[in-house]
Structure formats: C-alpha cells, structure tokens
Amino acid sequence: MKYTYTINGMHCNSCRTKVENALNSIEGVEAEVTLDPPKAEISMQKPIQITQFQEAVAAAGNYTIKVFNPNDLKLKVTEKPAPAPPPNAVGKYYCPMFCEGDKVYDEPGSCPVCGMDLVTVEASEEEKNKSYTDLWQKMKIALLFTIPIFIIAMSDMIPNNPLMNIMDMETWNWVQFVLSLPVVFYAAWMFFKRAWTSLITWNLNMFTLIGIGSGMAFLFSVFGLLFPEFFPAEFKTGHGSVHLYFEATTVILTLVLLGQLLEVKAHSKTSGALKELMKLAPVEAVLVQDGKDKVISIHDIKKGDVLRVKPGDKIPVDGKIIEGESTIDESMISGEPIPVDKKMDDAVIAGTINGTQSFLMVAEKVGSETLLSQIVQMVNDASRSRAPIQKLADKIAKYFVPTVVVVSVITFVIWAKFGPEENALMYGFINAVAVLIIACPCALGLATPMSVMVGVGKGAQSGILIKNAEALENMDKVHVLVTDKTGTITEGKPSVEKVFAVQNNEEELLKLIASLNQYSEHPLAQAVVHFAEAKNIKLSETKDFESITGKGVVGTVAGKKVALGNKKLLEEVNASVTEALENQVIAEQKLGKTVSYVAVDGIAMGFVTITDAIKESSAHAIKTLMDQGIEVIMLTGDNKNTAQAVADELHLSSFVADCLPQDKLKVIQKWQSEGKVVAMAGDGINDAPALAQADIGIAMGTGTDVAIESAKLTLVKGDLQGIVKVKQLSHAVMKNIRQNLFFAFFYNVLGIPIAAGVLYPFFGILLSPMIAALAMSFSSVSVIANALRLRNLKL
CATH class of the missing domain: 3.40.1110.10 (Calcium-transporting ATPase, cytoplasmic domain N)
Structure with missing residues (x-):
C-alpha cells in the first residue's frame, strides 16, 4: 500500500533527511520525502495510523504531517521570495542548497551534508567561474600523472614486460609512488577532506566510499613499498615485491574528479538560463513628468509612474496603456508568434517588444512583481529542486560502506585471534585491508559514466543533446508528456x-x-x-x-x-x-x-x-508515445478553437488553452503531486519555468536560448520524433547501467569473503593481490565493453 502525505515545517535538505529517516525508522514503512513539493510517499505493509507518523516526525523536529491534498501545492509566485543568502552571509560561505539553513562558514570548503562547494554572497562572475577553472586544472594534473601510473601497473601483464629492460619492478614501484603524490595530495585531496567530514558527521555519501577505498589502497601501497618484509609470500609478485595499488588509487580519484567537473559545468548552464532571462528586461525607461520626457533606470520606476514607450522599445514594467495604441510582440511570454494589437486600457507586460507606434502607459507592477521577474524566480526555484538520481550514490554508500567496514573489522579480529601464532596480527591486518581493497569501487566509478558517455554520444549523432544523466534516468520512467503547441507541435511560424x-x-x-x-x-x-x-x-x-x-x-x-x-x-x-x-x-x-x-x-x-502548420513528424511521434502508455497533453497560449482543432487532429489525451507561463508550471506540478514523472517539451521563453520544473525538460533546438538552457534535453531538429528516439535511448542506457552495476559489484562482492579468508581453513587459499587486481580489471573491462555496446543501438 502506498500513500501520499504533506509535510509542513521543512526548510532545507537537512530537514528533508531528518523527516525521511524518522519515517523509515517505523517498522514496515518505506518512505521517500521530497522538499519541493514538501510531501512524503509512504509504502507500508499494513495500515498505520497517522498519529504514529506524527509522533515520529515531531521527535525529529518541528514538523507536522497530514493526508495529502493537491490544493496544498498551489503555486504562490508573488508570495514566494527568491532563495536569498543567509542574512549573516556577507563575507562568509554557505551551502547553495541551504542544507543547514542559515549556517555560514568563515572559510571556503564543501557542505558536510550534500558535499557541494560552499559559495560566497560576494562572488563575482569571475569567482563563479573559478570553481570550474580550478577543477579543470586539477583534472589535467590528475590525468598527467595517472596515465603513466596506469601504464606501469598494467605492463606487468604483458609477456616479457619491456619496462623491465629499463629498471626493475621495485624501482618502478617507487616511480608510481612519486607520480601518485600530486594526484592524492593536490588534485584529489578535497575528496579525502569530504570523506573525513562525512565520517565525523555520519552523513555517509559517495565521498565516504571513495575516501576509504582509495585511501586504504594508497596507505596499503605505501606500507608495502616501505616494509615489504612484513608481508607473507602469498601477497608478493613474481618479482618479490608486494603488489601495490597506486593505479587503483589514482584512477578512482581521477574518475571522481571528472564527475565533479561535469557537475560544475551543469550548474553553470542553469546560471546561463537566468542570465538569458534577465537580458529581456530593459535597463532604462522614459518617465513622463511635468510634460517632459526623462530617461531613468527601471529600478527607479514606482507604481503609478507614467512611461513613454517608443517604437521598437521593450516594455519596462507591467502596466496598461493610457494613451495611444500599438502592436506588441508578446512571443517571449505567450509563445505565440503573431503580435497582439493593443489599445487604451489594454495590459502590457515587461520584456515584450513594442511595434511601430509610440504610446503612454502607467506602471502597475514593478520590480519583483512583474511577470518577467516571476518567470526568473520560477526558473531559479525549479532548477534548485532535488533530482531523484542524486540519492543513488548515497543509498549505495548508506549500506555498502558500513557493511564493508564491519566485515573488515571482523576479519581482523578473527585472524588476530585464530590466525597463525607467529604472524596473527599481520595476517589480520593484511586480510582486513584486502577486504577494503577488493571492495574498492573502481568499476563503480565507471558503471554510470561509461554508459552515459556512450549514450550521450549516440544521442548527439541522432540530434539529441543531453545535459545530464538525470534526464536519461527519468526519461525511462515518464508517465506524462506536456508539450507546447507553437514551435513544438507546429512549425512555429504563420x-x-x-x-x-x-x-x-x-x-x-x-x-x-x-x-x-x-x-x-x-x-x-x-x-x-x-x-x-x-x-x-x-x-x-x-x-x-x-x-x-x-x-x-x-x-x-x-x-x-x-x-x-x-x-x-x-x-x-x-x-x-x-x-x-x-x-x-x-x-x-x-x-x-x-x-x-x-x-x-x-x-x-x-x-x-x-x-501555423503542424509538423509532419508530430502526429507519428505522438501516436508512438501514446501507444507506449504516455499521456500527451498540449499546453498553449493560443485560443481554444485553434487548440481544439490541433488536439482533435492529433488525438491528444487532453489540452489546455490560453496558458501563461505560471499556468503551465501549475499543470506540471499537479501531475508531479500525483506521483507522475513529467516531461515537458517547449521552445519559447514562456516555456522556461515549466522546462526547469519538469522531471525532464525537452527544448526544441529551433527555439530560444533560454528554453534550451532551462531544459535537460535539446532536440536539434526541433522535432517531436526526437522524443521517441530519446525514450528508446533512455531505456537502453538505463538497462545498460543496471548491467554495469552488476558487473561493478559482482567481482568485488564475490571477492570480499575470499579476501576475508573464508577459504583458508579448507583449502589454504588467501586472496592474492594479483587476483584482486585481476578482479578489479575484469569488472572494469566488463563495464567498458558492455557500455560500448550502446554504440550499435539503432534509433
């Protein structure tokens, strides 16, 4: 049984985590809590009284729970303030996701809850780009030193290893050690700091997994390099040296660094959407005062001011015409390409463009009250919403990390107590470390990136630009496709x-x-x-x-x-x-x-x-999607007659006419509140908030820059048939990722009990480091080979 409840009192991601943990602590309950919208999806084996849920969330903090009502989620744009830095954030650093509410820090670093880089309220555009530049610099350093380490380590598997003709393996091991230092202590040092923070705060996440795995691999390798005499023969190579894991350490860290680099790049795209929106607003206006025209900043406009709008000018604020008439291009708001005739007493909207005649208007809404400002706010809010895939790594770490650590400790205790008398502690230490090393997620770091990388490349070949992996995951689970009419279903021009x-x-x-x-x-x-x-x-x-x-x-x-x-x-x-x-x-x-x-x-x-002609491909694409069980709903700013004609011709599930940007947003939020995964296809500025709010925003490549920046997918040809292709691609990629995760864990999980020494009492077998390295290699090779199969996918 699955039920939906509304949660009140949550203000940040930390609140969300507390409420989710509190609900999951109830026996027989599996809960998933979202911050925006503030609700809980609760699955239970048997009926549970809401009072029990209330007691649980109240114990976690000042939270309340009630049966879900869709009316609770009505959009209140004018009442919802922009996410602002904490009041005491001047000169300080804070989490951009507000995980800890108004908490600030004196020094830059990462959030102890979500791991994101802390930001400062005074950050200029150059400082914002500095994060990406710094990561890219570290990425180049990591690649520069990791590649030769990998070549040295893998050369031992080549018959008649040519490197042995230059130096012996012990010397090459020292070379690997020296080359690994810049990677560990410069390029990837921040990951160890985050892992340490996650441990002391017990907010286990992917950095915990990476920090323990790569850290123990590095320390084991350093110890083996300096004190090889402490290791039994079973843990040495044919050259007599201990098998080291410098290549595993540096490869893991470099892959994680690549992921962070891509994440920062994605965040910059979101900022780009807001910049494009802000460009719509003019910087100046003409104020008519005492019969004279005066140029003023739009920030100085007050309600009731009379403004003159000249031909070709942008409307500075929302208001109404009090003298004259004109034709105004409102396509950036309504999405409709045909200019609208305006006369006295008609409303005009900020950011729209005046035609060839001058008129006077009175300012009615200024600053954050204007429709354009509200659109900017809605895009910002939707862009900060939490994506389901973001919790995947944390969920794995939540169970995998403690389990591996516990197994490692148990391994040490058992060997120390029951191992060979002379080297019991050493056997315990080596086998405990072996457990951590074999569990080190080398292939886990490849499992998703490889499939996504190949899938994204395949999509690009078919005219599908994919911004991030979240879009691919969610596209495979879509229940509803909400689509704009003009420029999406139709050609977009009369x-x-x-x-x-x-x-x-x-x-x-x-x-x-x-x-x-x-x-x-x-x-x-x-x-x-x-x-x-x-x-x-x-x-x-x-x-x-x-x-x-x-x-x-x-x-x-x-x-x-x-x-x-x-x-x-x-x-x-x-x-x-x-x-x-x-x-x-x-x-x-x-x-x-x-x-x-x-x-x-x-x-x-x-x-x-x-x-406005319907695109030839629209009918076939919509029929294909509806045959797959996806509801296709058209939202348009056009009149009801035109919308009805298009809907009837395409046999759409339903349609909504005369839509403003906030109306489209409300429709999407309504479907999401019912637990549906919603995709939104659009091409105009008016679609930007809806594209950002949707689980998957799909922009037409023929549309505006704002729509493209706000979306997670862009169809270069501006063709709905591309949605059919991306749905097929998404299914194939997610299936491939699940296969890769199996390969990533299969060898490691199989190797953990062997590394712990369960076979030693019966067969005298311990997990040789060579076998551990081979298992890691097999898992990585399996993942890579499986991901490359996506290149043969026919779209």
Whole structure:
C-alpha cells in the first residue's frame, strides 16, 4: 500500500533527511520525502495510523504531517521570495542548497551534508567561474600523472614486460609512488577532506566510499613499498615485491574528479538560463513628468509612474496603456508568434517588444512583481529542486560502506585471534585491508559514466543533446508528456493555407494582397508575401500604404484600393460581405484558423486563411508515445478553437488553452503531486519555468536560448520524433547501467569473503593481490565493453 502525505515545517535538505529517516525508522514503512513539493510517499505493509507518523516526525523536529491534498501545492509566485543568502552571509560561505539553513562558514570548503562547494554572497562572475577553472586544472594534473601510473601497473601483464629492460619492478614501484603524490595530495585531496567530514558527521555519501577505498589502497601501497618484509609470500609478485595499488588509487580519484567537473559545468548552464532571462528586461525607461520626457533606470520606476514607450522599445514594467495604441510582440511570454494589437486600457507586460507606434502607459507592477521577474524566480526555484538520481550514490554508500567496514573489522579480529601464532596480527591486518581493497569501487566509478558517455554520444549523432544523466534516468520512467503547441507541435511560424477568391481569380487576388504587404514587417504580412514568392508571383508597386491598428492594412495597388483585415476593417472602407462569403469565413474560423477578408475597390472579393502548420513528424511521434502508455497533453497560449482543432487532429489525451507561463508550471506540478514523472517539451521563453520544473525538460533546438538552457534535453531538429528516439535511448542506457552495476559489484562482492579468508581453513587459499587486481580489471573491462555496446543501438 502506498500513500501520499504533506509535510509542513521543512526548510532545507537537512530537514528533508531528518523527516525521511524518522519515517523509515517505523517498522514496515518505506518512505521517500521530497522538499519541493514538501510531501512524503509512504509504502507500508499494513495500515498505520497517522498519529504514529506524527509522533515520529515531531521527535525529529518541528514538523507536522497530514493526508495529502493537491490544493496544498498551489503555486504562490508573488508570495514566494527568491532563495536569498543567509542574512549573516556577507563575507562568509554557505551551502547553495541551504542544507543547514542559515549556517555560514568563515572559510571556503564543501557542505558536510550534500558535499557541494560552499559559495560566497560576494562572488563575482569571475569567482563563479573559478570553481570550474580550478577543477579543470586539477583534472589535467590528475590525468598527467595517472596515465603513466596506469601504464606501469598494467605492463606487468604483458609477456616479457619491456619496462623491465629499463629498471626493475621495485624501482618502478617507487616511480608510481612519486607520480601518485600530486594526484592524492593536490588534485584529489578535497575528496579525502569530504570523506573525513562525512565520517565525523555520519552523513555517509559517495565521498565516504571513495575516501576509504582509495585511501586504504594508497596507505596499503605505501606500507608495502616501505616494509615489504612484513608481508607473507602469498601477497608478493613474481618479482618479490608486494603488489601495490597506486593505479587503483589514482584512477578512482581521477574518475571522481571528472564527475565533479561535469557537475560544475551543469550548474553553470542553469546560471546561463537566468542570465538569458534577465537580458529581456530593459535597463532604462522614459518617465513622463511635468510634460517632459526623462530617461531613468527601471529600478527607479514606482507604481503609478507614467512611461513613454517608443517604437521598437521593450516594455519596462507591467502596466496598461493610457494613451495611444500599438502592436506588441508578446512571443517571449505567450509563445505565440503573431503580435497582439493593443489599445487604451489594454495590459502590457515587461520584456515584450513594442511595434511601430509610440504610446503612454502607467506602471502597475514593478520590480519583483512583474511577470518577467516571476518567470526568473520560477526558473531559479525549479532548477534548485532535488533530482531523484542524486540519492543513488548515497543509498549505495548508506549500506555498502558500513557493511564493508564491519566485515573488515571482523576479519581482523578473527585472524588476530585464530590466525597463525607467529604472524596473527599481520595476517589480520593484511586480510582486513584486502577486504577494503577488493571492495574498492573502481568499476563503480565507471558503471554510470561509461554508459552515459556512450549514450550521450549516440544521442548527439541522432540530434539529441543531453545535459545530464538525470534526464536519461527519468526519461525511462515518464508517465506524462506536456508539450507546447507553437514551435513544438507546429512549425512555429504563420503560413498561408489558402487564398479564396469569389470570382475564382485567386492568383490575381494574391498578387494584390502580397503587393500591399511587401513593405510590412508584421508576421502575417510576411506570410502572405512568402506565399506569393513561392508561386513566383511578381509584385506591383504599392501607394498610400496604411496600417490600421486592430483592423488590418489598406493601400493602392495597380490603381485599385485594396484592404486586407478583419470585418471591422471592411466596415470602415464600406465594403459589404455576401452571406455566402461570410459562411465560408465562419467555417474556417471554427477550425481555429486566422482569417483575413480581402476587399478591392469597396467590394469583398475573398479571404486568406493563415495557419501555423503542424509538423509532419508530430502526429507519428505522438501516436508512438501514446501507444507506449504516455499521456500527451498540449499546453498553449493560443485560443481554444485553434487548440481544439490541433488536439482533435492529433488525438491528444487532453489540452489546455490560453496558458501563461505560471499556468503551465501549475499543470506540471499537479501531475508531479500525483506521483507522475513529467516531461515537458517547449521552445519559447514562456516555456522556461515549466522546462526547469519538469522531471525532464525537452527544448526544441529551433527555439530560444533560454528554453534550451532551462531544459535537460535539446532536440536539434526541433522535432517531436526526437522524443521517441530519446525514450528508446533512455531505456537502453538505463538497462545498460543496471548491467554495469552488476558487473561493478559482482567481482568485488564475490571477492570480499575470499579476501576475508573464508577459504583458508579448507583449502589454504588467501586472496592474492594479483587476483584482486585481476578482479578489479575484469569488472572494469566488463563495464567498458558492455557500455560500448550502446554504440550499435539503432534509433
């Protein structure tokens, strides 16, 4: 039985961990707690009263639990402040995930809870990039010294080892030791510090595993190099020297360093999305005061200020028009490419772009209240949400590390008590260390990165850009695909579907309206011109061109007065519409099409239908996904008629029309609150918050930079068929990872009891270090070979 509960009182990841541990301490309960949204998924073998859960969470802190209600998770954008540094953080360092609430540190380092690098409130852009630069520098040092160590260690497996012609193995061992020092004490020293912190705070994580495994391998190797006489013959090579593990130490540390480098790079991408959003806001505005225009900073704008917006300018804040009219490009907010006609008392939104006319507006929402600021905030919040895959390494370490340590201690105690009289303590120490070494996760460090690396490369060949492994894991578990319409399902640009002429002279009518529109920058006008150009129609000269806001355009072409626009325009030019023509127009409008009347010399001569065509691949892709059990839901800022037409044509599960960015976000959060894994496909700035909030954000490569930066997957061709491909790739990669994890643990786990000496009383067999090295090599080779099979996957 699985139930969902709402948790109140959690403020950071440390709170989340406390509540999760408290619930899991109840017998028969398996709980998973998330911070955003603040809820618990609890599986129980038999019914348990909520009062028992309340007692458990109350004992962990000031937390409460109640039966889940979707209304608890309603988005309150204007009430939710931006994640701010702790009030006492000036000049200090704190965890960017706020694991310890407002706790700060005097020196830089890593968070003792999650292991992330601490940041400072005063960090400049250069300082933010310094983390990546430092890691890259350490990565180069690690590679420079690890590669020769690996070559030296593996050369012993080559018949007639050529290195022995230069120096003996004992000297080469000293060379390995010297080469390992920069890796251990410079490039990867931070991992040992994190491992130590995790031990003293008992927040066991991947660094604990890496620190103990590689640390013991290094110390064992140093001891074996300095005091080989203490080791029995079973632990020596054919050259008489103790088998050392400098290559295992440095390879593990270098792989972990690579993972950290990729993680920092991913975080910089999130910051890039916020930077792109911030670029939308203008830095200055024109304030009208005492009849004069004054240029001011947008930070100085107050509610009630009257502002002048000139042609081509960005709207500085949210407000409404109080004088004049214009056409405004709102595509960065609504996602729809067709500019919107605005007149007096109509609302305007910060960041949108004014057309060709000037107007006055009054400021109604400023600063963090504007819709653009809210979008920035939503992207920031969603980007900081905890991904399920982040807990994988911690879960492994939670059980694996203590188990291995306990087995190692037991091994030492048993050998010290029952081992050979002369060397009982030495046998105990060697076998205890052997247990730690054989359990050292060499292949574990390769298991996921290798599959992901090959999978990402395979995806790139198929036009799929994958930002991180979390996206691949979650894509395999998707229940719901939420998709934008314009630019995702459709082409994203208006195009002429047909031109109808009452007197069956469509070509002549098209020539007139294309000539009329040839000097207009309006997307609808350009669609008509492009349609005419595709038919090789030669345009005529236009005179007296005039754009009438909210109605259409008029002008004189070849001596004829031509009008193109809505019915209000025809009324203005006194052109009558026959009932037959009117019925045809209504029929087109019911299909959700944009229809413009055409009048010539005061007589309605026909109409032009403009549509945003559905991509050829959309129908097949959506059907394939729905056949796989995935619900496909369309969210669009377009009107209901157009949305209904597209949904019916594609047989979608459902759709929501007239969506603003926060509406799309709410729909995704609703599905997530029901335990669904949600993918979101979009291409516009208005999609950025939803792309960041979704378990998998999928951006069209033909879309905006903000959408691409906010998403975890990008389809270069801007084609929904790419989602079908990435779903197939995800399944193959995750299956491959599970196989790799088996290979990573199989040899090690099999070797642990042998290393502990369970076979010695019966067969006199101890685990030779050569066999341990061979087991590690086999597990690594198995992982690499298995991961490379993904290159043959057909997408």
